[in-house]
Amino acid sequence: MTETPTVIPPTGRAILWMTPRMISTAFAKCMSGIADCEVWFEPFVFCHVAAAAMVAEGIREVPMSYEGKEGEFGSISSKVAEMIASTNVVPERLAFATIQKLLEDSPSRYVFSKDESIAMSFESRRQYLPKGYRHAFIIRHPRLVYDSFRKAAFRASKLNGILKYDETEDTFDLRNYGDGFDVADTFRHHHDFWQYIRQNVDPSPLVISSEDLLNNPEKILPKFCEAMGYPYSESLLRWNASPDVIKTWKWPTAQEFSNPAFLDTSIKSTHFVSPKPVPAWEDLTEDIREMAKNAMPFYEEMYIHRLIV
Numbered sequence: 001m002t003e004t005p006t007v008i009p010p011t012g013r014a015i016l017w018m019t020p021r022m023i024s025t026a027f028a029k030c031m032s033g034i035a036d037c038e039v040w041f042e043p044f045v046f047c048h049v050a051a052a053a054m055v056a057e058g059i060r061e062v063p064m065s066y067e068g069k070e071g072e073f074g075s076i077s078s079k080v081a082e083m084i085a086s087t088n089v090v091p092e093r094l095a096f097a098t099i100q101k102l103l104e105d106s107p108s109r110y111v112f113s114k115d116e117s118i119a120m121s122f123e124s125r126r127q128y129l130p131k132g133y134r135h136a137f138i139i140r141h142p143r144l145v146y147d148s149f150r151k152a153a154f155r156a157s158k159l160n161g162i163l164k165y166d167e168t169e170d171t172f173d174l175r176n177y178g179d180g181f182d183v184a185d186t187f188r189h190h191h192d193f194w195q196y197i198r199q200n201v202d203p204s205p206l207v208i209s210s211e212d213l214l215n216n217p218e219k220i221l222p223k224f225c226e227a228m229g230y231p232y233s234e235s236l237l238r239w240n241a242s243p244d245v246i247k248t249w250k251w252p253t254a255q256e257f258s259n260p261a262f263l264d265t266s267i268k269s270t271h272f273v274s275p276k277p278v279p280a281w282e283d284l285t286e287d288i289r290e291m292a293k294n295a296m297p298f299y300e301e302m303y304i305h306r307l308i309v
Contacts, residue, residue, distance in 0.1 A: 008202045010229030013103075013111040014134045017120075017193060019186040021148040022140045023210045024114045026269045030221070031112040032245050033236050038106050039249045040113035043099040044128075046080065046252035048119040050094035053079040064128065066095040093252040096128040102250075103130035110230055117193040118182060126196065134228050135197050136206035138213075139302050141278050142187060142295035146288045149183065150174045174287045187295035194302060207306045214275040219309040243267040 018024040025041075032039050051062045053076050063069040073091040081089045092098050103111065117137070120126055154172040157163045164176055175184060182189065197205045206227050213220045217237055225232035239245070246267055281289065 005199070005201050005203050007204055008134050010227060011132050011134060012109060012229035013106075013130075013132055014113070014136055014228040014230075015130075016112070016114045017117040017135060017137045017190070018114055019116060019118070019145065019190050021145045021152065022138045023213065023272070024138055025267060026272065027138070027213070028112065028114050028249070029239055029245055029267065029269060030236055030272070031230070032248065033239050034110055034112075034230055036108055037110040037112055037230070038108035040103070040111070040115075041246070041249045041251050042115050042119075043093065043103070043113065043250070043252050044096065044119035044125075045116040046089075047094055047096045047099060047125075048116070048121075049083060050076050050080050053083065064095060064125070065097040066092045069095075088253045090252060096125050099252070100128040100130050104132065112228075112230075117190045118186060120193050120196075121182075121189045123196075126200075129201065134205070135202055136208060136224065136228065137190065137194050137197075137302065138208045138210055139190070139299060139306065140210040142292040142299050143278050143281075143284060143288065144276060145187075146174065146291045146295070147279050147284065150285065150288055153177050173285075174291070184291050184294065187298040191298035191302060207302050209303060209306045211275045212306065212309055214272045216309045217272040220307065223307055223309075238271045239269075241268055241270045 016024060016027060028039050028041065031037055050073070054062045054072065057076065057079070059072065063072060066073055070091070073094050077089040077091040077094060080094060093102075103113065111133075113133075120129070150172065151169075153174055154167075154169050157172075157177060163172075165171075167173070177183065194205065194207070206224065208220060208224065218234070221236055222232045224230075225236075284292065
């Protein structure tokens with residue numbers, strides 16, 4: 001029988017679990033306003049990308065630790081660099097055990113990491129969750145997530161020259177993209193990992209609705225900071241527009257990487273803005289309708305548990 005997990009006390013160290021298009025990059029920029037706060041950008045999902053690349057290369061047992069597998073990680077780092085359009089991937093940081101140790105050994109008083117829940121979609125990886133961290137989950141209405149994801153994915157695919165079927169923005173089908181990220185099932189992975197945390201790590205991980213955050217940041221942020229152990233001040237409600245702050249973040253690459261189609265708006269933001277309305281069903285493309293419909297039960301259950309303002 002699995003022991004009932006005890007509530008993890010506020011430690012000033014937290015991971016915000018997300019899926020793409022959930023306002024998490026702006027959240028990270030906000031948290032950069034806390035003095036002596038080390039901010040990490042999706043370290044475990046880079047490990048996930050490396051693992052998917054290894055499987056594609058025919059490696060049946062993906063290594064979780066770098067030691068003794070330097071050759072494998074060195075070889076696959078070039079594949080990861082190609083996938084993320086970067087040339088400075090650090091092979092050692094593509095191992096789950098390395099990221100766990102770096103997060104646990106951080107000398108900073110506060111640590112904030114935002115990461116994609118799909119990185120922990122395999123149970124074998126969950127033993128590498130860092131000790132001493134609280135967990136929070138951000139959610140957003142599936143229609144908003146997938147509509148935004150589709151637009152960003154089209155821009156990225158066109159920019160990187162990887163459109164598969166000579167598509168236009170009108171004919172682009174998101175179901176044909178997102179290899180390795182299981183885009184159509186991203187809410188299920190998010191929900192499953194939330195359930196795992198509740199049942200095995202912390203019975204009350206925070207769930208934040210992005211719509212609530214955007215509408216009432218002055219109410220959500222103090223509660224988030226209190227629950228995680230961060231100092232709160234009203235200065236967190238606004239930040240500098242300069243994207244240079246991301247140069248201070250910790251990346252699995254040797255330095256920050258560029259992903260303008262997905263990140264430009266967030267890294268140039270200055271505050272949380274009012275949320276967009278949920279698009280009408282009839283205004284959605286067929287691919288978005290299918291994915292949003294399948295995602296709704298997972299979103300709705302998590303929404304019930306959201307932080308109430």
